[in-house]
Structure formats: C-alpha cells, structure tokens
Amino acid sequence: MPIAPAEFPPPGDPAADYVTEPTDPEEERIEVGLAIVGGGPAGLACAIKTMQLLKDDPGLAEKLGEVPVAVIEKGKVAGAHLLSGANMRPSAMQELFPDMDPSEWPVYQKVTKDAVYLLTKKAAIPLKPPPPNFRNHGNYVTSIAQLGRFLGERAEGAGAYLLTETAADKLLVEERVVKGVRSGDKGRGRDGEELSNFEPGSDVVAKATVLAEGTQGHLTGAALDFFELQGLQPQRWELGVKEVWEVEKPLDRVIHTMGWPLRKGPKWNEFGGSFIYPMGEDKVCIGFVAGLDYTDATFSVHDTLQLFKTHPFVQKILEGGKRVGWGAKTIPSGGFWALPRTFTVPGMVMCGDGVGMCNVSELKGIHYAMHAGIYAAEAIVDALKHDSVNFDAYNERVRNSAITEDLYKWRNVRQAFSKGFFFGGAVANAALLTRGHLPPGRWHQHLDAEEAMELDGASKHYPKPDNKYTFDKLSSVFASGNATRDDAPNHIKVQRRVPREVAQTWVSMCPAQVYEIPDEQVENGAAEVDLTITPSNCVQCGAITAKGGRLTPPEGGDGPLYQET
Amino acid sequence: MAGGILVYALHDDEGNFNKNSLGAISEAAKLASELGTEASAVVVGDLSDEGAAGLGAYGAKRVFRAKDAPEGLAQPIVDVMAKVISDEGFSYALFGGGLLGFEIGAGLTARLNAGVTMEVTDVKVADGKLVAERPVLQDSAIVDVGYVGEPGIIIGRLNAFDTNEGDGGSAEVVDVDVELSEWSTKARMVTRGEQRGADVNIEDAEILVGGGRGLGEADNFKLAEELADALGGAVAATRAVVDAGWYPYAAQIGQTGKTVAPKLYLAAGISGAIQHKVGMQSSENILAINKDPNAPIFEFSDLGVVGDLHKIVPKLTEAVKAKKGS
Numbered sequence: 072m073p074i075a076p077a078e079f080p081p082p083g084d085p086a087a088d089y090v091t092e093p094t095d096p097e098e099e100r101i102e103v104g105l106a107i108v109g110g111g112p113a114g115l116a117c118a119i120k121t122m123q124l125l126k127d128d129p130g131l132a133e134k135l136g137e138v139p140v141a142v143i144e145k146g147k148v149a150g151a152h153l154l155s156g157a158n159m160r161p162s163a164m165q166e167l168f169p170d171m172d173p174s175e176w177p178v179y180q181k182v183t184k185d186a187v188y189l190l191t192k193k194a195a196i197p198l199k200p201p202p203p204n205f206r207n208h209g210n211y212v213t214s215i216a217q218l219g220r221f222l223g224e225r226a227e228g229a230g231a232y233l234l235t236e237t238a239a240d241k242l243l244v245e246e247r248v249v250k251g252v253r254s255g256d257k258g259r260g261r262d263g264e265e266l267s268n269f270e271p272g273s274d275v276v277a278k279a280t281v282l283a284e285g286t287q288g289h290l291t292g293a294a295l296d297f298f299e300l301q302g303l304q305p306q307r308w309e310l311g312v313k314e315v316w317e318v319e320k321p322l323d324r325v326i327h328t329m330g331w332p333l334r335k336g337p338k339w340n341e342f343g344g345s346f347i348y349p350m351g352e353d354k355v356c357i358g359f360v361a362g363l364d365y366t367d368a369t370f371s372v373h374d375t376l377q378l379f380k381t382h383p384f385v386q387k388i389l390e391g392g393k394r395v396g397w398g399a400k401t402i403p404s405g406g407f408w409a410l411p412r413t414f415t416v417p418g419m420v421m422c423g424d425g426v427g428m429c430n431v432s433e434l435k436g437i438h439y440a441m442h443a444g445i446y447a448a449e450a451i452v453d454a455l456k457h458d459s460v461n462f463d464a465y466n467e468r469v470r471n472s473a474i475t476e477d478l479y480k481w482r483n484v485r486q487a488f489s490k491g492f493f494f495g496g497a498v499a500n501a502a503l504l505t506r507g508h509l510p511p512g513r514w515h516q517h518l519d520a521e522e523a524m525e526l527d528g529a530s531k532h533y534p535k536p537d538n539k540y541t542f543d544k545l546s547s548v549f550a551s552g553n554a555t556r557d558d559a560p561n562h563i564k565v566q567r568r569v570p571r572e573v574a575q576t577w578v579s580m581c582p583a584q585v586y587e588i589p590d591e592q593v594e595n596g597a598a599e600v601d602l603t604i605t606p607s608n609c610v611q612c613g614a615i616t617a618k619g620g621r622l623t624p625p626e627g628g629d630g631p632l633y634q635e636t
Numbered sequence: 637m638a639g640g641i642l643v644y645a646l647h648d649d650e651g652n653f654n655k656n657s658l659g660a661i662s663e664a665a666k667l668a669s670e671l672g673t674e675a676s677a678v679v680v681g682d683l684s685d686e687g688a689a690g691l692g693a694y695g696a697k698r699v700f701r702a703k704d705a706p707e708g709l710a711q712p713i714v715d716v717m718a719k720v721i722s723d724e725g726f727s728y729a730l731f732g733g734g735l736l737g738f739e740i741g742a743g744l745t746a747r748l749n750a751g752v753t754m755e756v757t758d759v760k761v762a763d764g765k766l767v768a769e770r771p772v773l774q775d776s777a778i779v780d781v782g783y784v785g786e787p788g789i790i791i792g793r794l795n796a797f798d799t800n801e802g803d804g805g806s807a808e809v810v811d812v813d814v815e816l817s818e819w820s821t822k823a824r825m826v827t828r829g830e831q832r833g834a835d836v837n838i839e840d841a842e843i844l845v846g847g848g849r850g851l852g853e854a855d856n857f858k859l860a861e862e863l864a865d866a867l868g869g870a871v872a873a874t875r876a877v878v879d880a881g882w883y884p885y886a887a888q889i890g891q892t893g894k895t896v897a898p899k900l901y902l903a904a905g906i907s908g909a910i911q912h913k914v915g916m917q918s919s920e921n922i923l924a925i926n927k928d929p930n931a932p933i934f935e936f937s938d939l940g941v942v943g944d945l946h947k948i949v950p951k952l953t954e955a956v957k958a959k960k961g962s
Contacts, residue, residue, distance in 0.1 A: 549910045549914075555892070557888075
C-alpha cells in the first residue's frame with residue numbers, strides 16, 4: 072500500500088528546539104557586529120560588501136567592535152560544503168568587484184556554445200535551437216566549491232572573520248528580536264557524552280544576524296516556523312548528484328539533456344535532467360538532477376547518474392577519463408510561490424538558497440544569492456547607522472530585483488512538469504513566450520514528503536558499478552573527501568521503525584549510503600523495518616529533510632571536503 | 637658480574653597479569669641465566685602473596701611488592717622501581733611494551749640518568765652485557781643498542797617477548813616501603829577498564845585477521861581470534877562491525893581507523909570498500925575470504941577464496957595448528 076514519508080515525521084520541533092534566548096553569562100558571550108551563518112556565495116558576498124561599506128564609515132566600523140563581521144561556516148573551509156552545476160551569470164561578480172577583470176574570477180571559461188539533447192535509451196536527439204531557459208551564452212562555468220574559497224579569501228582580506236568548522240546550532244531570540252546564534256558543541260560521543268576533547272558551544276551575539284545557510288538551512292527552517300513566515304505554497308526540492316572527471320578530450324560546449332534514463336509515465340513523476348559542463352581543457356563535470364516528488368521508493372539519483380553515464384553519447388565524452396570528485400546537494404525548486412512572506416524579522420535577514428532564491432527552470436541561483444547578500448549588507452549597514460534593527464529595506468530591495476522578477480516569470484512551470492514531461496514543456500514555452508503572463512494564477516504544489524511511495528522497480532535498471540565509469544555510493548562518499556569520525560553523535564532525525572516503502576525511499580534516495588535496512592529484513596519482506604543509520608557517511612545534501620526526515624548540522628568540520636564541485 | 641634484571645609486572649583488579657609483562661619476565665629469566673644473574677619483578681598495589689609468588693613460574697626469583705603504590709599510574713611505579721634498582725643494584729630494567737611501560741621506562745630513565753631503548757623487538761647477550769635490537773627507518777633495518785652505563789632501560793615492542801611458563805617454582809615475595817614523591821600522588825586512579833583487543837597493537841602485527849560484516853554477528857569474531865591466535869597474529873575489524881559494536885574501535889582499519897601494512901592480511905567477510913582499502917592496501921599479502929564473488933576486495937587480493945567463511949576459517953585454524961604442532 073502506498074504510504075507517504077510525511078506520515079512518519081522526524082522527532083522534535085525545530086522552532087522549539089533550535090530557537091532559544093542567550094544562555095551564556097554576559098561576560099562569556101562572543102560579541103560581533105554581523106553574525107553571518109554560512110560561508111557560501113550569499114554569506115560571503117554579504118561579508119565582503121559590508122566590509123566595503125564599513126571602509127567608508129569608520130565610525131560605524133568602530134561601533135561594531137573588534138569583530139565587525141563573523142562568518143560562521145560548518146565546513147573545514149569556505150567552499151567545503153558547496154556544490155552546484157554551475158553556470159554563473161556574471162552580474163553579481165561585476166557588482167561586488169567592479170574593478171576586477173573576469174580573468175581574475177575563479178571560473179573555467181565563458182560559455183560560447185550551448186547544446187540540449189533529448190535522450191532515448193540509445194540516441195541523443197539535439198533540440199535546435201536550444202530552449203531559451205537553457206541558453207547560457209555569456210555566462211561562466213565555475214566550481215562553486217572554488218568560488219567559495221575565493222570569496223572566503225576576499226572576505227578575510229577585507230577584514231571579516233571566518234569561523235570555519237563551526238556549526239550554528241541555535242538561533243538566539245529575545246522578545247522576538249534575533250540576537251545572534253549559538254555555535255554547536257564539539258567533542259561529543261555517539262550518545263552525546265562529553266569526550267576528552269569536549270568544547271561547549273558559545274553564544275555569538277550580534278547586532279545583525281544573516282542566515283545564508285543554503286539549501287535546507289537548519290536555522291532558516293527553524294526561523295520560518297518560529298516567526299511563521301512560510302510562503303503561499305510549501306517549498307520543494309530537487310536532488311542533484313555531480314561528479315568531476317578528468318577527460319582526454321576537451322569539451323567545447325555546455326550540454327543539458329532531458330529524457331532517458333528518467334521514465335516518462337506520469338505515475339512515477341520523474342522530472343529532471345543532466346548537465347555536462349567543460350572545466351578548462353582537461354576536465355568536465357557531469358551531474359544529474361531530479362525532483363524529489365517522485366513516487367518510486369527504489370529511485371536513486373546517484374544510480375540514475377551512474378546509468379546515465381553508460382549512454383553512448385556520454386561514454387564518448389568520458390572515454391579514457393577518470394573520476395576525481397563527487398558530491399550531492401538539494402536545490403530548492405518551489406520558486407516564487409514558496410518564497411517566505413518576508414525575508415526579514417527584527418535583527419535578522421535571510422538570503423540565498425535557504426529561502427528559495429533559486430530559479431530551477433533556468434538552473435540559476437549563485438548570482439541571486441550574491442545579489443541578495445549585497446542587498447542585505449546595504450540594508451543592514453544603513454539601519455545600524457541609525458541604531459535600528461529594522462532591516463525591511465532589504466525586503467523591498469529583493470522584491471524589486473531580478474530575483475523576484477525571474478522567479479515570478481517561471482512561477483507555474485515546475486508544477487506543470489508534475490503532470491508529465493510534454494505538458495510541462497508546453498507550459499514552459501507558454502511562460503516564456505508571454506514573459507510569464509501565462510499560465511496565470513497560482514498552481515498548486517505540495518510537499519515532496521507527502522508524495523505516496525511505492526516499491527516500483529526503478530532500481531532494476533541501475534548498473535552494477537564497474538569502478539571505472541560507474542561507482543557505488545560508498546566509494547563516492549570517499550571521493551567527496553568525507554572523513555568524519557565514526558563516533559560523532561547522530562545529526563539526522565528520522566523515525567527508525569517505519570514501513571518498508573518509507574525506509575526504502577530513504578535507502579535509495581540517500582546518495583551517501585547513510586540508511587540501510589538490516590539484511591534479514593531485506594529478505595523477510597516484513598511490512599515494517601528497523602532502519603540503521605551511518606551518519607558519518609552523510610554529505611549533508613538535505614534530501615532527507617525534503618522527504619520526511621530532518622538534517623541538522625553535525626559537529627563543525629564534519630562532512631565532505633569538496634574541491635571542485 | 638652484572639647485577640640482575642628487574643621487570644615491571646602489570647596486573648588487573650582481579651590479580652591477572654598482563655601477557656606482555658609475563659613475556660618480559662620470561663625473557664628476563666632467559667637472559668639472566670645467560671648472564672649468570674637473576675630476574676626479579678616489581679608489583680604494586682593490592683596483590684596476594686600467592687599471586688606475587690606465582691611469577692616464579694615465569695622465572696622471577698624475587699618479587700618486590702609495594703602495596704601502598706597504586707597500580708596503573710606511571711609516577712608512583714617510577715618511585716618504586718628507582719628505589720628497588722638503587723637498593724638492590726639491578727643492572728637492567730625490562731618492560732614488555734604498552735603505553736604504561738613506555739611511560740614508566742621514560743620516567744625511570746630520567747630519574748636514574750640511565751640509557752634507554754624503545755620499541756625493542758629482541759634482546760641478546762654479548763660480552764656479559766645485554767644488547768637490545770631495535771627496528772629503525774620504518775622497520776627497514778635493525779640496529780643493536782648496547783649500554784655504556786648502568787642501569788640500562790629496555791622497553792619492548794608489544795608482543796615482542798613470548799611467555800614461557802616454567803617448572804612452577806615460586807618466587808620470594810619481598811614487601812618494600814616506598815615514600816612516594818610529592819608529584820606522584822597528584823594523580824589518582826579513578827577506574828580501570830579492560831577492552832577486548834586493546835592489548836594488541838594491530839599497527840605492529842605481522843599477521844592480521846580482519847573481520848567484516850560477513851562474520852554475521854559479534855560472537856563470530858571468535859573465529860577470527862582463534863585463527864589469529866593460531867597464526868600468531870592479531871585481529872582487526874572494519875568500520876561497519878565496529879559501528880555495530882561487535883569489536884572495539886582500537887581494532888578498526890581504514891580511513892577513519894588505523895593504517896596497517898602487515899606481512900599477511902587475511903580478510904574474512906570484508907567486502908573491501910575503499911574506506912577500508914586505504915587502511916590496509918599496502919599489506920604485503922592479502923588473502924580474502926568472501927561468499928560474494930563480486931566483492932571489491934577480490935580486486936586487490938593476492939589470493940581470493942569464494943566461499944563460506946564460517947566453514948573455511950575453523951578448518952584453516954585447525955590446519956595451521958596441525959602444521960605448527962608438527
């Protein structure tokens with residue numbers, strides 16, 4: 072019988088568990104000007120812009136204290152947890168670094184050629200001209216993991232402090248004004264016990280708090296609940312799995328594909344596609360993205376990517392090559408209707424993927440995140456000049472920017488693909504031709520976790536790993552650079568005894584082999600199973616939060632160490 | 637004539653002696669007879685007369701017992717041994733290996749201004765003196781270390797010395813009163829715990845039997861232990877079984893565990909995920925037993941056996957024992 076994972080919600084309540092008043096005695100609190108959670112494009116653009124503005128306003132800089140800007144990043148370095156396609160629109164880089172030549176940007180090349188293919192099992196049919204949403208002419212191929220490192224260095228160079236290997240565990244709120252964040256404990260054992268290297272977290276109190284956590288932001292989720300900011304429609308996600316390959320022949324264009332190996336039948340609700348981008352002369356990245364509203368519990372994006380690589384069209388590109396990187400990340404795809412009611416509350420702003428500033432139809436988000444970070448910096452600096460914690464100017468700025476305008480244009484397109492590929496395609500064209508006037512109204516979307524799941528055989532098609540072109544999940548986790556200690560506490564909240572359909576959904580979905588059904592229960596066909604969890608494998612993609620569980624940040628420094636994803 | 641050899645013998649709360657300590661006494665007794673002197677032992681804490689005297693079976697002539705010094709802490713034992721060595725004129729102190737022995741040996745060296753050799757794998761007699769053999773340069777060469785003065789401190793590598801239970805003679809027990817140094821009483825023993833497998837340093841073992849999920853359950857690790865015993869090796873484990881609580885973390889091989897390079901790595905029921913492979917791939921010889929012919933471990937094994945380890949391993953243990961017995 073089909074069962075939705077949402078019927079087995081994770082234990083705990085984010086708004087109650089992760090929102091608190093400051094608890095450290097006042098003299099022990101760490102005081103900063105801006106506490107920015109997340110060292111990605113949004114948070115680092117915000118840090119850099121703030122430091123640029125403070126340079127022109129030494130009075131305010133002094134007022135913000137010894138640490139005017141602190142960026143709290145759970146990865147080992149800025150960029151360690153970042154993964155994206157990525158074709159970047161250059162507008163935000165130009166705005167943030169007006170005097171910098173693009174040759175100094177951390178990019179591989181400017182896109183000169185686009186190609187889109189519809190794949191069947193054996194053939195690749197070019198779509199000419201490529202659909203407009205896939206046109207990347209003038210954009211730049213980058214690695215967001217490298218972009219994060221680049222922006223991190225610039226932020227530090229400008230005088231911001233990067234607190235890496237630090238998780239932001241709780242949001243500090245007093246009388247409905249955000250006061251900062253509390254960092255996570257370090258050195259706890261599997262059962263939460265304090266090990267010999269235990270270090271408790273600290274209250275980081277700030278005049279302004281910026282949540283720029285990226286997809287499935289831990290505190291962003293808690294804040295949306297606590298302040299009741301949810302948008303008109305629930306947020307939804309896609310999961311992308313990506314590999315970096317060294318190849319023998321350079322690739323001369325940016326490639327997107329649709330169709331195979333996803334199944335067309337509407338009952339499976341499989342929506343997505345692939346991307347293959349050149350990274351200089353000797354590397355390419357290749358990834359597969361699929362919506363998490365699919366219904367087959369045995370569907371796995373990681374294995375779909377492996378299957379995709381066996382297609383002759385892809386084999387020609389990878390032939391003789393070697394995989395050098397792997398990773399996975401969710402992408403918010405709820406679009407316009409899922410944007411929160413507001414991006415600000417007193418003392419805090421939110422920007423980037425965490426609040427859904429992503430245009431999944433055009434596969435763009437990095438420049439939105441950076442623009443949002445820049446707008447946030449401007450609004451916060453303006454307000455702090457007048458000793459105000461009202462940052463609503465940021466809200467207005469986002470509402471009147473390309474971020475909102477673009478998302479509005481594509482507001483009903485993703486939903487249409489839930490009714491099948493060709494219907495979706497038709498609606499996408501209508502939206503484009505009418506500049507977003509069609510289709511009108513607000514089309515319904517629901518939570519990915521509310522999709523009822525069935526054991527329906529997608530996994531039968533997945534290839535057995537040959538360790539040359541196709542790989543299993545565990546060796547992929549290794550390629551992500553993840554070497555998390557095994558006795559860390561479990562940071563993944565899920566129910567452990569669940570119906571087989573729900574358990575299998577998580578087992579198949581998770582690209583990092585975190586979830587397993589015990590061998591004997593795999594075989595005995597029991598209706599309910601006891602899930603085992605290996606949290607140290609987790610690469611923090613966030614899919615579990617979309618599909619009925621909850622990812623929380625592990626100890627700072629844990630998780631992948633992405634290099635060129 | 638040289639003075640005797642003094643050995644520190646570690647015991648647990650039940651009075652059982654550590655295997656490496658017994659090995660050190662056996663070795664000391666053998667060397668002492670070549671030198672024409674005697675081997676004696678030091679024990680501390682709560683230990684019965686019979687328990688102490690029982691060390692005679694391994695060749696200890698006298699056992700010096702300091703009841704007031706706590707067991708398991710290095711500094712008080714340094715006080716005891718320094719006094720016994722000075723009072724009784726011992727020429728050498730020998731330790732069986734393990735962290736406590738290293739710590740006591742180092743402290744004793746500093747206290748007595750002695751010479752010390754660590755990680756000793758063998759000791760021999762030359763010209764009426766002891767010479768310690770010690771591997772260097774990542775075990776690619778062995779050097780002989782002699783002592784120019786007295787006493788000489790020799791700290792063995794784990795499992796360097798075999799125990800040799802002799803004719804059951806009983807040692808003379810001598811109680812000693814030692815005034816502990818002021819700093820020796822600053823730390824106190826709260827609890828002592830023993831962990832299965834923890835007395836074996838898998839990084840040093842020449843033969844390792846690695847157990848994986850294919851063993852089926854925690855109890856089946858005894859198959860691996862019996863085989864390791866028969867081969868004179870130690871037991872290692874994969875992350876999955878350590879995670880499942882089947883075996884202690886100290887035995888974990890791989891990316892988040894230890895890196896080993898034994899002469900023989902026998903993988904029983906290990907699939908060979910890359911996280912495990914990086915911890916043992918430089919083993920000289922890799923032998924894998926797995927029922928799944930497609931297990932990745934076979935890709936980097938020198939010898940692969942496809943079959944049921946529950947049948948193969950006990951037979952292999954028997955065969956090894958039979959061969960060694962012959």
